[in-house]
Amino acid sequence: MEEEAGAGGLKATAERRFPAAGGRGAEGPSPCPARREEPAEGTGQTCQRTCSQDRDCSGRRQCLCDGACGLSCVTPGRTCPWPVQIDNAETRLAQASRGFGALMEVTCQSGFRMSKGQGAALSQCQGDRKWSLTAPCERDLIPASFCSPPPETDNGFHSGASYRTGGEVRYKCKRGYRLEGPETIRCQENQEWSGPAPTCRPVFCPPPGDIAEGYLVAVEKAQYRAGELVYYLCKRSHLLDGTNRVTCRGNGTWSPRPFCRASCVVPAQRSRVLYQGLKLWIQEIPQGQVQHGEIVTFYCRSQNQTCSYPAPSRCFDGLLPLPACYDEPTWLQYKLFPKRVVSEIRPC
Structure with a gap:
């Protein structure tokens, strides 16, 4: 694990680690790794919108290769900050540009090395206008011992760049999977990892079941994968309270x-009420019913019996309570003296 010597070694490293950012040669686009959003997020990179060609992007963005994020919509004219300060290291631009795809050399100061024993590394300007992370420069311990790259796990990834004795890597699973086993493993003095990689098992939910006065719209299964959606509908004369879409969570x-x-x-x-901004007799409301959550305003008589004031009430799941102040007119009052019904007298 020795440092690659000189500009030629770093250039070779760059060609292996960083495909040309969106370069398009005569024989087609440069190779670009598949999008791996979780590992990118684990190193602090924010992936831009995915694409396969320029017309998938809006404005001046182009479909370019953005490291672990794969082909992404990137504004090529944007630049990364400069200068950059990194603990125990010196930095310099590998070329005059600091725009998207530009490379920065990170060289450890004397007495410091990176986690795999190398003294220098390359960082690239990403689509999120940040420099890609390199391993930190740590004090060079003698004798230095390192573990081989940690074991991989299906449907998961690991983070943590230190393969030095005592260093740890942490495992995480992709969305929809659950970690089984130790979350971290450690590089031991015998240069072996403390254990195998944990396993990422798929997450399932049991059948969600029906809801009162409603029904489930979904293919019936014994179990559902994390991320799957089911939908609910209500029976006639009932209103859905909440989202109709339910998700199997991680x-x-x-x-x-x-x-x-x-x-x-x-x-x-035998009274008028205020409903949906209109003053209506009960018979004028279709079927004499209102929907859940709607407000009906009744009229109450003042203490001196000379005027009326509004008293709102809200329908909740089949119950619309009458305000305590409301008095229902008698049949005779309604028929013989309709203008004296409380809803018809002057407002207070």
């Missing part, structure tokens, strides 16, 4: 299910 449980709320019968017969 911990094996479903996101909150909605409720189906019943409509309310307006509990008055």
